[in-house]
Amino acid sequence: MVVETSLGNIGGLICGEHYHPLLRHALAIKGEQVHIGVWPKGAHLDQATDLLSRSHALESQVYVLVSCGLLSPEDVPDDFPLKGRTLWNVNGGSGIIGPDGKYLAGPVYNEETILYAEIDTRCISSEKSGRSTPLVTIAATTLCSWLYGKGRKTPEPANRRY
Numbered sequence: 001m002v003v004e005t006s007l008g009n010i011g012g013l014i015c016g017e018h019y020h021p022l023l024r025h026a027l028a029i030k031g032e033q034v035h036i037g038v039w040p041k042g043a044h045l046d047q048a049t050d051l052l053s054r055s056h057a058l059e060s061q062v063y064v065l066v067s068c069g070l071l072s073p074e075d076v077p078d079d080f081p082l083k084g085r086t087l088w089n090v091n092g093g094s095g096i097i098g099p100d101g102k103y104l105a106g107p108v109y110n111e112e113t114i115l116y117a118e119i120d121t122r123c124i125s126s127e128k129s130g131r132s133t134p135l136v137t138i139a140a141t142t143l144c145s146w147l148y149g150k151g152r153k154t155p156e157p158a159n160r161r162y
């Protein structure tokens with residue numbers, strides 16, 4: 001869903017939804033200008049979070065506000081029954097990424113803070129027109145319409161010997 005606001009068209013996804021290119025494409029064709037990416041993640045997902053957030057910014061030519069969870073063992077009450085049996089490596093990684101895929105603020109790990117960056121949604125149009133945007137093209141839209149539209153045909157199974 002993309003919501004039109006006075007700050008621009010805002011959309012968002014949470015965690016693993018970012019792994020689905022067609023979800024990100026749908027936000028792009030709905031005119032998303034600012035993307036809110038929520039990642040309640042652990043340290044083992046640092047690279048994936050960074051890669052998917054920056055690629056969405058670059059591919060869709062949007063600002064991405066990356067909001068990551070932060071939780072350490074010290075934050076968990078001692079009487080929590082699973083405290084000793086759970087990995088508490090939720091290390092943050094929040095940041096603000098520009099339409100060029102570069103960080104304007106952050107990423108910040110292992111620290112609770114508020115990030116600030118000046119964004120100008122008017123710059124998005126110049127970024128989009130300045131280069132080919134892989135996800136927001138007539139070809140991609142046509143392909144999606146063909147694959148998921150009325151004319152969809154079930155592919156024939158390949159005759160393979162293993």
